[in-house]
Amino acid sequence: MAEIREIKKAETSGKASIHSHITGLGIDESGKAKFKADGLVGQVEAREAAWVVVELIRQGKMAGKGILLVGPPGTGKTALAVGIAKELGEDTPFNMLNASEIYSVELKKTEVLTQAIRKSIGVRVRQKRLVYEGVVKELKVKVARSRLNPYVQVPREVEIKLATKDEERTLTAGDTIAEQIARMGIRKGDVIWIDAETGNVVKVGKAKGLEGAKSYDIESGRAVDIPSGPVKKEKELTNTFTLYDLDMSLAAQSISLTAIFSLWSEREISQDVRKQVDSYVKEMMNKGMAELIPGVLFIDDAHMLDIETFSFLTKALEAELAPILVLATNRGTTKIRGTDVEAPHGMPLDLLDRLLIITTRPYSEDEAKEIISIRAEELDIELEPQALEELKRLASENSLRYSIQLLEPSAVIARRSGRNVVKVDDVKEASRLFSDVKRSVKYVKEYETLFLK
Structure with a gap:
């Protein structure tokens, strides 16, 4: 208890948390995206496309399809995926996986993906x-x-x-x-x-x-x-559990105490256990005590997946019960991992044909300013107008992520001076202490002869 x-x-x-302020896609009654709503700013076309995907899911017309989010780093691809999950319902399972996580020493790639899929399918009890x-x-x-x-x-x-x-x-x-x-x-x-x-x-x-x-x-x-x-x-x-939660609960009943202390949770779950769980869930559904909720499986840096994994995901999309697969990448044309074949976004064409592709674009200065303001408000950091303008300038010259990362260091510097309000000098001091990518590259070139090769 x-x-x-x-x-x-x-x-x-x-x-x-980084996306705790997102509550949906910010779409009005006519299906048009508001400039600033539900914690999202800008990316109007991408959000409207995501809303159409949500409607297709609600109507049961996304079977055999997935979504691919394509855009430069820091353009809100993960935020869009979170927004889709929020629109589907607060208890919709949302499982985020980085593509590099499937290359585990303890588990086979297919087992990691199977667990990820079952973490993305809920049972409402x-x-x-x-x-x-x-x-x-x-x-x-x-x-x-x-x-x-x-x-x-x-x-x-x-x-x-x-x-x-x-x-x-x-x-x-x-x-x-x-x-x-x-x-x-x-x-x-x-x-x-x-x-x-x-x-x-x-x-x-x-x-x-x-x-x-x-x-x-x-x-x-x-x-x-x-x-x-x-x-x-x-x-x-009504409580929502994932199929993976039920798998682990049933499997834990049959293992020894020594297995628990040997990190059993990192080992594979047998197909017999999964069949028992599926049978139990079906029985509860027949009694009217439960219902299944297909959730969202979000895989970031999808270009890091290899050819065998893409084949597994293609088959998973065709399964009778599958989560909504959302992939994200910031790569253009590159080699498919495990082959010498170059393809758009490093993905096989047969998989790309099954995906609805949504593109994101770099934020404008006004959009970056609004995002910085929202993050500051979410972190309970009070900015004076000049400080916000300085952060906007840094976002434009460097990156939005760099500007947002300076929020909390600037707040620490302000508190050191006995203030709760972050001023422009605090932001400049934080920027001086923490280099952006351009200054880091310049530093490496300046002292290139001193670095180890």
Whole structure:
């Protein structure tokens, strides 16, 4: 059972993941993309194309097809994939995989891809659960150094005050719930519920009538009523699990304690286990207790896949039950890995013929400015207008990613000077301390004779 404790006092804070602000594709009723909506900015044609794909999926007309996102680095390909998943529903499974991850020492390529596919297919189960439900009044996510990477901070504990129309309760929970809250971008004013037994967190929407909503929330967030009654209550819920979750649960019942401590989770799952899971899910569906939800499998840097993997994915697209396959690449014409054949985007033509291709373009200065502003707001960093203009200039001269990466160093420099507002001098100081690619290349050329070859 997930450990949730009630406490007396909490402070407000938050932590944002890179795409936590995206809630959809930002499309109006006529199917046209708004310039700024749902946390997305610009890329109007690409977002409208993605919306058409969402409609095809809803109508069941994407069988045997996939999507390929093509564009230069930093043009929002991953954001588009997240937007597609959000449009399909909050509980739609979204599994992100980098192409290089399939080359595992422990697992075969086909096993890695099979697990990725089953992580992208959900099972929605209806049952009664004991939950904590309410609007977030106060929130503090405590972070600590990762046990795996000491240079990365991860959520370790969360203190949260939930309120209904009739009651308020303050809770504290561990890293499992804290990670979900940080990943989902839950903030003050959101209506959520937490499963008291499993610790599963669900974001329902933005509470109606609250002040201080962020600009992209006002336009795109789903407004819901504040719940009534007690915070802790029994509720008839629908939980979504992936086929992979069920595979692991069933397989874990038949392994020994020594296998658990030998990192069994990195080993292959037998086909017998998967057949038992499929049979169990089918039985629940026949009883009306569950339904299948095809999710999104997003593979970034798809040009890194080899010819055998492309063959496997081509067959997977033709399967009766398959997730929506979204590939992304920033390559032009290059060799297909494992062959000497050159092809567009490094992919076989027979696979490209099965994909709907969506292109993204570099952001304009105004679009870059809006994106920087949204990221600063998401990270709770206050920028003076001149600082925002300086970041826009750096994005134009270097890259949008470089400009966004300077946000938090600039905030640290501002706090060192006793200020909460980032000024233009803070941004310039951060830019001086951290080189962009152009300056790094210039540095290498200047000291070329001193570098090892």
